[in-house]
Each structure stands twice: as C-alpha cells, then as structure tokens.
Amino acid sequence: MVELAGTNGSGVLSRRKLVKGAAAGAIAAPALLHYxxxxxxxxxxxxxTVRLSGPTASPEEEELLRQVLDNFAQAYPSITVNYExxxxxxxxxxxxxxxxxxxxxxxxxxxxxxxxxxxxxxxxPIDEFMANxxxxxxxxxxxxxxAFKWQGATYGLPxxxxxxxxxxxxxxxxxxxxxxxxxxxxxxRTVLQTLLDTTGQPSLVxxxxxxxxxMFLYQAGGNITNEGATEITLGDPATLEALxxxxxxxxxxxxxxxxxxxxxxxxxxxAKQLASIVFEGNWMFPFLNTNAPDLQVGVxxxxxxxxxxGAPAFTNSYxxxxxxxxxxxxxxxxxxxxxxxxxxxxTSLGLAMPARPGLMDAWLQQYPxxxxxxxxxxxxxxxxxxxxxxxxxxxxxxxxxxxxAGQIDTAAAQQQLVEAATADITLATPSA
Amino acid sequence: MVSLARARxxxxxxAAEDNVAGWVFLLPAxxxxxxxIFGPILYIFWLSFHQxxxxxxxxxxxxxxxxxxxxxxxADFNLALRNTIWFALGVVPTQxxxxxxxxxxxxxxxxxxxFFRTAFYFPSISSSVVISIIFLWLYSARGLINxxxxxxxxxxxxxxxxxxxxxxIDMGLGAVGIENVSVWLAGPSVALLSIMMMNIWxxxxxxxxxxxxxxxxxxxxxxxxxxxxxxxxxxxxxxxxVPLLRPVILFVLTLGxxxxxxxxxxxxxxxxxxxxxxxxTLAYLVFxxxxxxxxxxxxxxxxxxxFFIILMIYLVQRRIVGETAVR
Numbered sequence: 042m043v044e045l046a047g048t049n050g051s052g053v054l055s056r057r058k059l060v061k062g063a064a065a066g067a068i069a070a071p072a073l074l075h076y077x078x079x080x081x082x083x084x085x086x087x088x089x090t091v092r093l094s095g096p097t098a099s100p101e102e103e104e105l106l107r108q109v110l111d112n113f114a115q116a117y118p119s120i121t122v123n124y125e126x127x128x129x130x131x132x133x134x135x136x137x138x139x140x141x142x143x144x145x146x147x148x149x150x151x152x153x154x155x156x157x158x159x160x161x162x163x164x165x166p167i168d169e170f171m172a173n174x175x176x177x178x179x180x181x182x183x184x185x186x187x188a189f190k191w192q193g194a195t196y197g198l199p200x201x202x203x204x205x206x207x208x209x210x211x212x213x214x215x216x217x218x219x220x221x222x223x224x225x226x227x228x229x230r231t232v233l234q235t236l237l238d239t240t241g242q243p244s245l246v247x248x249x250x251x252x253x254x255x256m257f258l259y260q261a262g263g264n265i266t267n268e269g270a271t272e273i274t275l276g277d278p279a280t281l282e283a284l285x286x287x288x289x290x291x292x293x294x295x296x297x298x299x300x301x302x303x304x305x306x307x308x309x310x311x312a313k314q315l316a317s318i319v320f321e322g323n324w325m326f327p328f329l330n331t332n333a334p335d336l337q338v339g340v341x342x343x344x345x346x347x348x349x350x351g352a353p354a355f356t357n358s359y360x361x362x363x364x365x366x367x368x369x370x371x372x373x374x375x376x377x378x379x380x381x382x383x384x385x386x387x388t389s390l391g392l393a394m395p396a397r398p399g400l401m402d403a404w405l406q407q408y409p410x411x412x413x414x415x416x417x418x419x420x421x422x423x424x425x426x427x428x429x430x431x432x433x434x435x436x437x438x439x440x441x442x443x444x445x446a447g448q449i450d451t452a453a454a455q456q457q458l459v460e461a462a463t464a465d466i467t468l469a470t471p472s473a
Numbered sequence: 474m475v476s477l478a479r480a481r482x483x484x485x486x487x488a489a490e491d492n493v494a495g496w497v498f499l500l501p502a503x504x505x506x507x508x509x510i511f512g513p514i515l516y517i518f519w520l521s522f523h524q525x526x527x528x529x530x531x532x533x534x535x536x537x538x539x540x541x542x543x544x545x546x547x548a549d550f551n552l553a554l555r556n557t558i559w560f561a562l563g564v565v566p567t568q569x570x571x572x573x574x575x576x577x578x579x580x581x582x583x584x585x586x587x588f589f590r591t592a593f594y595f596p597s598i599s600s601s602v603v604i605s606i607i608f609l610w611l612y613s614a615r616g617l618i619n620x621x622x623x624x625x626x627x628x629x630x631x632x633x634x635x636x637x638x639x640x641x642i643d644m645g646l647g648a649v650g651i652e653n654v655s656v657w658l659a660g661p662s663v664a665l666l667s668i669m670m671m672n673i674w675x676x677x678x679x680x681x682x683x684x685x686x687x688x689x690x691x692x693x694x695x696x697x698x699x700x701x702x703x704x705x706x707x708x709x710x711x712x713x714x715v716p717l718l719r720p721v722i723l724f725v726l727t728l729g730x731x732x733x734x735x736x737x738x739x740x741x742x743x744x745x746x747x748x749x750x751x752x753x754t755l756a757y758l759v760f761x762x763x764x765x766x767x768x769x770x771x772x773x774x775x776x777x778x779x780f781f782i783i784l785m786i787y788l789v790q791r792r793i794v795g796e797t798a799v800r
Binding site: 136163302303435 | 529530614615632636637638639746747748749750761764766767
C-alpha cells in the first residue's frame, strides 16, 4: 500500500511525505491492517463501478483528485471509479440527481448541509462498514466527524477541513510595532486600536454573516443549539456578549465589512491591502498566492473569548448515497479517500488539511506556517445549525445585516436570532 | 380566411392532407411545449399540495397546508411580496415613460439616430448575468459610481449601494425627523433601488423598440393636419401620439409588470436577496425555498401564487384594452 506509483512531481512529493508519515509511526499500523485484509482474502474485495461526484474549486484540485483515484485503481483493480466533477452549483445538481434517483454512489456533503441530508434518510449509515474495517471515530478530529453523525449513526467521513484563523499582514503589524497576533478579545481590541491609530483605517475586514459571527459565539461559550441539537441555546447571555463584542468592533470603527472596504471578500481585502487582519481559513492561501504573491501573511489561532478558545471549522465528507446499488464498493472508495494513504496524497498540495490528527505532523513538516490552524483541531467545531439550518442561516444573516446597518440594537438582534432559530431549526428528538 | 377554408373543405380532397401536414409541422414545437413548459406548470400545482423535498424519499400529501403557511403570515413571503411590488411600481412606469420618450426621439430625423437606437437597445440583447456583474463593479464601494460622486464632491454612501438595507422613504422621512415608519412604508431599500435602476436601464431599450413600431404606425398626415392647425410639438405628443399609442402603452405596461414580477437573475447574481432580505423577490424566494431550504413543495405553492398574480395582471390588462385592440 505504501508504494504509491506516482511518477509526476506531486506524486513523488507525496510519496516522500508518506514515508515520513510512516517513519513517524502514524501511518504504518492502519496501512498494514488494510494490506492484510486485501492480501488475506478472507472476504473478496467488492467489485463494481462506483460513481464519485463533488464540486471542484480549481483545476489543480481536480487534477490532484484524479491522481488519488489512479492510486486507488492500482490498489483496488476490481473497482472502477467514474469521477464526475461538478464545476458550479453543486448543491442544486446534487439535489436534482438525488430526486431523479440518479445521484453518484459517493459524493461530498458540506458540514452546513449534512444534518438536512442525514435527517432525511438521503445518506447511508456506515457504522457497520467502519467497525468491520477498524475505522474508529477517534481517527478523526472529533469536531469534524461529529458533523456527520445523526442520532447515533455516522453518515460520512471528513475528507479535509480548515478552521478559521487569524491571518494578518506581517509588514503592517511590524510597522505598527505589534509583535504578536492577538490571543484574547481584549488584545484584539488593543491591536485593532493601534492599527487604527497608525493607518487611520479600520484594519479588520469581516462580514456581518452568521458563519463569521459564530466564532465569537463559540468564544463567548455559546452555540446555536446544544450538542445533539435538541435545544436552542441562543437565548444564553453568551450570545449577547458575542453580539456586543462583534458589533462593538464595527461601531467603534475598528472593523469594517468587505462591501464597505470595496473588496469582494476578506481574502480579497487582504490581497488588495485594504485589510491587515482577517479571520479566514486555509482555503485563502491559493487565492493569495495568485493575487498577492509578495504579501507576507502570518497565521495565528483565533483570539480566545470569555468562554475560552473557539474556532468554527468547515469540512466536507465523503458520504454514500442511500440509494447506491453497490454500497460495499462505495465504502471501499470512501475508506481509501479518507484513509491514511488517500488523505495524505489529497492534502499534499497544501490546498486542504488532513482531517486525521495522525497525518497532521507529517503535513505540518511541509507547511509549518499553518500550525495554528492545526492547533485548533482539538477544540474546533464544524459549523452546523441543525436541520433547517439554511433557512436559519439566511434569517440570521439578515438580523446581523440589520444590526450593522443600525436598524436594531444587539438585544433586539439576540431576540430575533432566538425567534428565527426557534422557527427554522427542526430540533432532534432526544434519542433513546 | 378560416371560414373560407372551412367552406371549401368538402370539395377539396387535399384539405385533409393540409390539415395533417399542419399538425406534423406543429408537432415538434407542441411536444417541446407540452413536455418542458405546460407539463411542468401543471406539475407545480401537484407539488404544491405535498410536503416535497428533492432529497427526501417520503413526499406526503398535505392538502392546503403549504398555502395555509404562506398566508398565515410567513415573514419571508410577505417581505418578498413587498419587495416585488416596490420593484414593479418603481420600474414599470419609469421604463415605460423612458421607452416612449426614446421611441419618439429615435423616430425624429436626428443625426446618428441609428447609433442611439442600437445603443439603447443593446442592453436588452446582452445577457442579464453579464450586465449584473458589470453593475456589481459599478456599485461597489470603490466602483465608478462612487468615484464620480467623490469627484463631484458628494460623500460616498456608507454602507455602499448594494449592502444598504435602509428603505429610501424611511431615509427621507428620517431626514425630516420622522422615525420608525412601518416596514411597508419604508420603501425599497437602497440596494433594491440600485437594482431597480439597473433594470430600468436594461429594459427601456426593449420598450423603446415596441413603442417605435407603434409610433411609426401613426400616419404622418395626422401630425401634418395638427401642425397646420397650429398644434405645438408638445400638444402633438400628448394629444396625438399618446392617445393613439394607448393599446401599445397598455401592452408595454403588462409586459413590464410580468417581467418585474419574475425578476430573478439580477438578484441571484448581485445580492442573493440581501442585505437583510431587502432584495428577496417572489421568484428568488421560490428558488431559495426549493433548493436552499429543501422545500420544493412550499416553493411550488409560492410559484402558484406568483402565477395567479401574473394571471390577474394579464386579465386586468385584457379588460382595459379589449381583445381586439391588441396587435
């Protein structure tokens, strides 16, 4: 299994890294286990044609996935994989495919939508497969795999992830005499005040959107629902605290929105030097490398709030369609792609971070500056709002936009958030 | 013509063959129409009585539940209806008036009128997505519009055009000290107004072309007689052109209302319904409920309501103009 027959540049790169990983002891045991299963022929490897579908962010990413699939084809010659990338409007394509009973056997599911899919019996539970092949929950960061669990069953394995992190323009920080990224809310305010005094501009660019506000909510010790999504917890004082801090940055002129700054999104603002600090994920770096190759961007963990550290994560799972005709073969593919070999190669270009803590050390040797993102793995929570969460997302964004436009105050905003969550989110019945 | 053909039929054995040939020629278009337009429309009615999600295998019949939810104060539906009505009331009269004005001007013997006709019609034949993206740049905080405003000495609006959820009537009343007007009276948001202006610019060319056809239909001797009687240009316009164009004006108004009640692309590309949902229109809400919120049944109910709204507009227009007056 370890002999990955990559012949071009990045294949070699990943093999080198794999060897490193094996040396670190992270990879050897599961790989051997897997090898034994295939070689031992107790159960014949499933055969069949498996369709795989997912959105593509870039040509590099698509090319890389094809390489991973080539390697899979060599390891499992009895299974043919038809890769069907979706260049745009993936969620719509997926829904119509599912409705037509024509969905791919294996497809990506985003953390934000997973509860909608799981609660509607669209995905196949994979717990039995996992148990048979010795795949444990503990192999993945808990905040990630939990996003694909519903009422005790698992409906997918995270393929990669990124949390939000503090990304800052090192030159601007040096010029302003700031030695370190802010580690707490208080430090964040101080740093932003210093930057405001030095540059005369609000230097944090952040949108009034739920998927950014939620980091302050986590850091204040709050959340949308409790664990298991049985109760709305937005009514807690933590929500108001988070709203006051988030809006306070804006109303005091310390932060601004992408629209106000004239950028399309915070990464764009950083590239155009309209911002010197943004809270974004690992996905921003390919964009920065293209649009601002000379910019020196430092990464740090998000500042901790009164409730401690908190970082929202964004991830995708490989899940199996409940209507799949060959679930066994589909599982073999999922298990390979989210396994040590597949994931190590998939994350080797640095576009994505491994969802397995066991692979992180090897990955960090290649991308040491991303260590603060990795550090968030222990406490990160994949962003989820419960089934019906998309409607809540829209409603909450409207509340936050009204707050930033000065139409309502933070107390009213909290009340409206609670009302929206109560109306939109289908809570889980406490499982027996 | 029809009665002649019918009368001749028994004597002409070829007529039956003509009939068959007619149907054969119609068939491809009929099949496409029934399969991809008429069928789906009927299917929407069927869907609207179900709790229907694309991703859920179970699709139970729920009777009128979707409609009940819709009319028992669904905040999003009310917002979308309000935004759509503001949009139509702002766009339709303006684009009709401007289209008429342009048509009359383009009908004059002016230098370079072909250029102006082409220039004004050009936005109508361009893709609405392309135009939306161009306006996205124009309206951006560092876009051309703000640049010009700064050069002219105006302060730049903050939040900028497409992210300002404040109603324009609310802002106007706020300036004279009246606060907290009701949501309905707050008027379209600055963001919606920005899209409305773009829409007027895009469609007034189409309206101009329709009016141009109408204007050219008015016989020149009417104007000659009028000018011999000493009628001014102004009174010729209001007493001859406008009355004679009445059916065309009503036709353009109807087209305008139907078009504005269906506005979707611009919203999808430019704002996704934001800021603070002030640019959600009925058509966009259908999309959002169906694909974003996994409730195709509910989305269908909204689509049915939208269908009846547009049908009503059409019937009112027919009542006013009378069937015969429509060219």
